[in-house]
Structures are given as C-alpha cells and as structure tokens.
C-alpha cells in the first residue's frame with residue numbers, strides 16, 4: 001500500500017474508539033521492528049520522525065526506508081509523520097521528502113501565535129492531502145493540589161481547544177493533560193486530567209493525541225538496569241491509565257522512550273553475555289526482536305491489533 005495520511009488512519013480510530021501507535025524512529029532497525037510488529041498484529045501504524053531524526057538519518061533516507069517497507073507490507077496502512085515540527089522550514093523539508101503528515105508544535109508560543117503558525121501550515125498541507133497535528137498546553141505533570149488557574153496555565157483549556165480547532169482546521173490535536181516526554185514522568189501516582197480530556201473531545205470531536213505516552217515497561221527497564229544501566233526513579237504511563245485515556249478520546253499514542261529502553265536493554269544484555277562478539281548484527285538483531293515484542297504488546301493495549 002502506498003503511504004497514506006495519518007488523518008486517514010486516525011479517522012477510523014476516532015469513529016471506532018481505539019488508538020494507533022505513533023512510533024518514533026531514527027534508523028532501519030526500529031523501522032523494521034515497527035513494520036514487523038504491525039504485520040504480526042495486523043495493525044495500522046504511524047511512523048514518527050522528529051527534526052532530530054531527520055538530522056540523524058536524513059529526511060529522504062527516512063522516507064525511502066518507510067516507502068520500501070510499506071511496499072513490502074502492502075496490507076498495513078502506514079503514515080510518515082513529522083513529530084514536533086518547530087517551524088515552517090522543518091514542515092517544508094518533511095513534505096518535500098514525502099512525509100504524509102506533519103505536526104506543527106507552536107504550543108510554547110502565546111495562543112494567537114500558535115494559531116497563526118498552525119493556520120499557515122494547514123493552508124499548505126490541506127491542498128496536497130498532508131494531515132496536520134497541533135498542540136495546546138505544555139507537556140509536563142501537574143500536582144494534584146494546585147489551583148484551577150495554575151492547571152489552566154499548563155494544561156489544555158477545553159474552550160480554547162474548541163476555538164483553536166475550528167479556527168485552524170487541523171486534523172488532530174494534542175491536548176496537554178499531564179504527560180511528559182522521557183522515562184521520568186511522575187514522582188508519585190500516574191495521574192492525567194481525564195476530565196479535561198473528555199471535555200476537549202466533546203467540544204472538538206476530532207482525533208486526539210497523547211504525547212509522552214510511553215509506559216516504561218518493567219521487564220525492559222529491569223533488564224536495562226540488570227546489565228549496568230541506571231533508570232532510577234523512572235516511571236511511565238501504566239497500561240490501565242493509557243486505556244482510560246483512549247476511552248476518553250485519545251486516538252494517537254506517541255511512543256519513543258519504550259522503544260529506546262527496550263532496544264538498549266537488549267543491546268546491554270547481548271554485549272554483557274557475549275563479550276567477544278564483534279558482529280553488530282548479532283547485537284542489533286536480538287534488540288530488534290525485543291522491540292517487536294514491546295510494540296506488539298502495546299498494539300494490543302491500544303486496540304489497534306486486528307484493525308489493518
């Protein structure tokens with residue numbers, strides 16, 4: 001199947017109430033792992049590449065690998081999405097390389113500036129069938145005992161989300177509801193503002209995106225530490241909280257950290273147990289297989305298994 005836009009994938013997820021993983025990739029091994037997991041689970045996929053990924057691998061190289069794999073797995077609906085595009089130049093680079101979806105992340109600017117940049121991107125993308133994601137609020141946790149005004153200053157405001165979506169014409173929105181990027185998301189209990197999420201869904205009706213959604217699965221993080229790594233204090237989003245977020249309107253679940261941890265946990269294990277190994281394929285091969293397992297488990301949790 002040729003690559004499709006993320007909107008085409010997410011509209012079905014929105015209608016039927018499940019979520020699709022957007023998996024961050026930087027190299028061939030991760031890409032092969034995502035497609036292989038998708039094939040086993042019969043799941044649609046969104047391949048996410050950040051500006052850092054474009055710099056590391058090259059936008060055309062990323063596109064070529066994704067295109068080759070999507071030709072090899074014709075039954076898997078797949079989109080190539082720019083993650084956290086920070087400006088118009090990054091968006092244009094991605095589109096020119098063949099990406100089918102972009103995120104313009106101007107959420108750190110004041111509302112009006114965010115809206116202006118987002119509208120500009122929608123104006124370019126809509127006529128060529130490239131889907132657009134934008135974000136409202138900041139990706140950080142908020143303590144339970146803070147005032148509504150303080151929460152409003154960090155998290156998405158549902159009334160703003162309604163206005164933003166109708167004024168910008170975006171295809172899907174990332175509302176900040178208390179997650180953050182990386183392996184250290186919560187000091188105490190993992191809590192998201194489900195009330196806000198529900199309200200945003202009610203008022204916008206479009207597919208919603210959860211950034212910072214990695215779960216930091218225990219087997220992988222244990223293995224990482226068992227073989228010399230340090231992830232002290234790491235905490236991700238438990239599967240039950242993730243499922244609740246999907247029930248309340250999340251349709252795209254961004255996942256990078258879980259793949260990083262699991263790949264490197266296995267690399268650590270292989271290197272520690274086979275100290276004279278000099279063939280990188282003997283190290284990266286098992287790491288790739290381990291990432292496939294982690295992605296498959298996640299696809300089951302998201303409800304995307306069996307949807308392709």
Ligand code: G3H
Nearest residue numbers: 024050052053084181256
């Ligand atoms: O949200 C950010 C993603 O995890 C990508 O991270 O900018 O290090 O490639 P990166």
Ligand code: 13P
Nearest residue numbers: 182212213214254256257
């Ligand atoms: P994690 O760091 O939780 O994997 O989040 C990734 C992400 O949001 C990419 O946009």
Ligand code: ZN
Nearest residue numbers: 181211212254
């Ligand atoms: Zn993100």
